[in-house]
Amino acid sequence: MFDYDLFVIGAGSGGVRASRVSAGLGARVAVAEERYLGGTCVNVGCIPKKLFVYAAHFAEDFEDAAGFGWSVGERRFDWARLRANKDREIERLNGVYARLLDAAGVTRIEGRARLVDAHTVAVGERRYTAEHVLIAVGGWPSLPRLPGIEHALSSNEMFHLEELPRRAIIVGGGYIAVEFAGILHGLGVEVVQLYRRELFLRGFDDDARAALAAEMRKKGIDLRFGAIPVRLERSGAVRRAILEDGSALEADAILFATGRRPLTADLGLEAAGVALDPNGAVVVDAYSRSSVPNVWAIGDATDRLQLTPVALHEAMCLAQTLFGEKPLRPDHEDVASCVFSAPPLGCVGLTETEARARYGDVKIFRTSFRPLKHTLSGRDEHTLMKLVVDRASDRVVGAHMVGPDAGEIIQGIAIALKLKATKAQFDATLGIHPTAAEEFVTMRTPVA
Numbered sequence: 001m002f003d004y005d006l007f008v009i010g011a012g013s014g015g016v017r018a019s020r021v022s023a024g025l026g027a028r029v030a031v032a033e034e035r036y037l038g039g040t041c042v043n044v045g046c047i048p049k050k051l052f053v054y055a056a057h058f059a060e061d062f063e064d065a066a067g068f069g070w071s072v073g074e075r076r077f078d079w080a081r082l083r084a085n086k087d088r089e090i091e092r093l094n095g096v097y098a099r100l101l102d103a104a105g106v107t108r109i110e111g112r113a114r115l116v117d118a119h120t121v122a123v124g125e126r127r128y129t130a131e132h133v134l135i136a137v138g139g140w141p142s143l144p145r146l147p148g149i150e151h152a153l154s155s156n157e158m159f160h161l162e163e164l165p166r167r168a169i170i171v172g173g174g175y176i177a178v179e180f181a182g183i184l185h186g187l188g189v190e191v192v193q194l195y196r197r198e199l200f201l202r203g204f205d206d207d208a209r210a211a212l213a214a215e216m217r218k219k220g221i222d223l224r225f226g227a228i229p230v231r232l233e234r235s236g237a238v239r240r241a242i243l244e245d246g247s248a249l250e251a252d253a254i255l256f257a258t259g260r261r262p263l264t265a266d267l268g269l270e271a272a273g274v275a276l277d278p279n280g281a282v283v284v285d286a287y288s289r290s291s292v293p294n295v296w297a298i299g300d301a302t303d304r305l306q307l308t309p310v311a312l313h314e315a316m317c318l319a320q321t322l323f324g325e326k327p328l329r330p331d332h333e334d335v336a337s338c339v340f341s342a343p344p345l346g347c348v349g350l351t352e353t354e355a356r357a358r359y360g361d362v363k364i365f366r367t368s369f370r371p372l373k374h375t376l377s378g379r380d381e382h383t384l385m386k387l388v389v390d391r392a393s394d395r396v397v398g399a400h401m402v403g404p405d406a407g408e409i410i411q412g413i414a415i416a417l418k419l420k421a422t423k424a425q426f427d428a429t430l431g432i433h434p435t436a437a438e439e440f441v442t443m444r445t446p447v448a
C-alpha cells in the first residue's frame with residue numbers, strides 16, 4: 001500500500017541509526033538528507049570539535065614536556081593544515097555512513113524533505129508514501145536578534161574559518177561556548193567569553209562550574225559574567241561588541257553560541273497536525289510518538305537531551321517499537337556527559353542542588369588535588385571530584401569531575417550509577433594506583 005514502511009527525514013545521528021536498525025528488522029526504509037550524511041555530530045559537532053580539542057591541547061603538552069626533561073623546538077601552528085586534515089576525516093566518515101546505509105538496504109534520497117500529509121513526504125518534485133514517518137531533523141544554532149548580528153559567527157562556521165582570528169569574543173554560557181573558548185585559547189587566540197548570568201554552564205553542578213571557571217581563568221581565558229552584548233558593529237576586519245553597560249570590546253571574530261533550536265520550521269508539520277512546543281520541538285510521548293499516530297520524532301528535533309548517544313538510543317528504541325518484538329521506551333535517566341572544555345568537565349546523575357531537592361538529606365564527598373603529572377610539569381591546574389550520596393539509601397546519585405580525562409573516567413562511573421551502586425560499594429572497590437580516577441573510590445570523609 002505504501003512505498004516504504006518507514007520514511008526518515010534527516011540522516012544525522014538519530015536518523016541513520018533508526019534507518020539501519022529498522023531495515024535490519026526487515027522494514028523497507030528510505031532516508032532523506034538535505035545537507036550532509038552523519039548530521040551535526042559528524043560534520044559540525046562532536047567529531048570535528050573533539051579533533052580541535054586535541055589540537056588545542058598540544059600547546060600545554062609542549063610546555064609540560066619541559067619538566068620531564070624534554071626540549072621542544074620551535075612551535076608553529078598551521079590552522080589550514082588542521083582544517084584540511086579534519087575535512088578529510090569528515091569526508092571519510094560521510095562515506096562510511098553512505099556505505100552503512102547502502103549495506104543495510106536503506107534507500108538514500110538527497111534533498112530537502114517536507115511532509116505533505118501524515119503518510120506522504122515530498123522531496124523536490126518526487127512524492128513518497130510511507131506507513132510511518134520519522135522526524136530526525138536535528139537542530140540549528142539560534143542567534144539573538146541584535147542589531148549587527150550579521151557580523152557574528154555560529155558554531156557551524158567555526159569549523160570552516162579561512163583564518164584563525166587573533167582575538168575572539170565568544171558569547172554564551174552553554175557547553176559549546178565553553179568548549180570553543182578552550183579550543184581557541186589553546187590554538188593561541190586571545191579569548192573573551194561573555195555570559196549574561198552570574199556563572200556559565202547552568203544545570204551543571206555548582207562546584208564543578210566554579211572549579212572550571214577558576215581553571216579557565218588561570219589559563220588566561222577572560223571570562224566575563226553578567227556581560228550582555230546589545231549591538232555588534234564592524235569596521236573593516238574589526239568586529240566590535242557593545243555591551244549593555246555601554247562598554248565596547250573589539251575582536252577579529254565574534255562567536256554566538258547561544259543555544260540551538262529544532263529545525264522543524266517549514267517542514268509541513270503543523271499542516272499534518274504534528275504538535276510543536278513553543279521552541280519548535282516536536283512534542284512526543286515516552287515512545288517518541290508525535291501527536292499524529294504514525295509520525296515519530298527523535299534526537300534534537302524533540303529537544304529532550306541534545307546529545308548524540310541519546311539520539312542513537314532513541315533511534316534503537318523506536319526501531320524496536322515499530323518493527324521489533326515489543327515497544328521500547330528510551331531511558332533518559334543518569335545520562336553521562338562531558339564538556340570538552342579546558343580542562344574537561346564530566347558528570348553523571350544529579351547535581352548537589354538537584355539531589356537536595358529530590359532526596360532532602362544528602363552526603364557530599366569532594367576532593368581537589370594537583371594531578372601527579374603537574375608535580376613535574378609545574379602547571380598550576382587542579383582536579384575536582386565530587387560524589388553526591390543519598391543518605392537514606394547510601395546510593396551514589398551524582399558524580400562530577402573537572403580535570404584531565406574527565407569524560408573517560410565518568411563513563412566508567414556512569415555504569416556504577418546505572419546499577420544503583422551505593423557509596424559502600426564504591427568504598428569496597430580498590431583503586432588503580434596511581435591514577436586520578438582512584439580518588440572516586442577513596443573519598444571517605446563527607447564534606448557536607
Ligand SMILES: Cc1cc2nc3c(=O)[nH]c(=O)nc-3n(C[C@H](O)[C@H](O)[C@H](O)COP(=O)(O)OP(=O)(O)OC[C@H]3O[C@@H](n4cnc5c(N)ncnc54)[C@H](O)[C@@H]3O)c2cc1C
Pocket residue numbers: 009010011012013014015032033034035036037038039040041042044045046047049111112113114136137138139155176263267298299300301305306307308309311340
Ligand atoms: C558544536 C557542537 C558540538 C557538539 N558536541 C557534542 C558532543 O561532544 N557530544 C554529544 O553527545 N553531542 C554533541 N553535540 C550534539 C549532537 O551533535 C546532537 O545531539 C546530535 O547530532 C543530534 O542528532 P540528530 O539525529 O537529532 O540530529 P542531527 O545530527 O543534527 O541530524 C539531523 C539531520 O537532518 C538533516 N535535515 C534537517 N532537515 C531536513 C529536511 N527537511 N530534509 C532532509 N534532511 C534534513 C540535517 O541536514 C542533518 O543532517 C554537539 C553539537 C554541536 C553543534
